[in-house]
């Protein structure tokens with residue numbers, strides 16, 4: 001098992017409005033990941049533009065920023081062994097149509113532009129810490145023990 005780390009996850013406005021927060025949180029809890037921060041917010045436009053800065057030259061950028069600021073999101077930080085990669089595997093591919101059943105996007109989404117969830121990218125090292133810092137203050141990240149950690153890790 002690789003090192004414990006923290007990763008940033010967000011239920012997008014489509015997921016929130018479709019009532020999928022609980023379903024999504026449950027999947028990470030049941031997997032054994034530990035919730036260390038969470039908040040229900042409307043993202044200001046400048047924060048959305050910074051968060052998706054890597055896509056600023058793409059044709060879908062304006063639509064993406066419009067959408068992510070169109071309603072509330074549920075932003076979270078999850079901690080666990082190799083958490084960024086594990087979460088991305090659970091999320092599936094960017095396009096729900098390409099995501100296998102059993103993944104969040106494969107089970108809960110249909111369309112590339114309405115894919116329910118954001119998660120930090122394990123292929124972009126440092127994106128997890130960058131995104132956590134963008135959305136949370138240090139004091140909002142809460143340290144505690146999950147009593148089942150002794151059973152989850154060798």
Ligand code: GDP
Nearest residue numbers: 060063064093094112113114115117118119121
């Ligand atoms: P992710 O890391 O899997 O979320 O994917 P990306 O970082 O590549 O893109 C960010 C988000 O932009 C995706 O989750 C999609 O919602 C959206 N997106 C990416 N590519 C496209 C596209 O070609 N068209 C549209 N409409 N949206 C896209």
Ligand code: MG
Nearest residue numbers: 119120121124
């Ligand atoms: Mg991405």
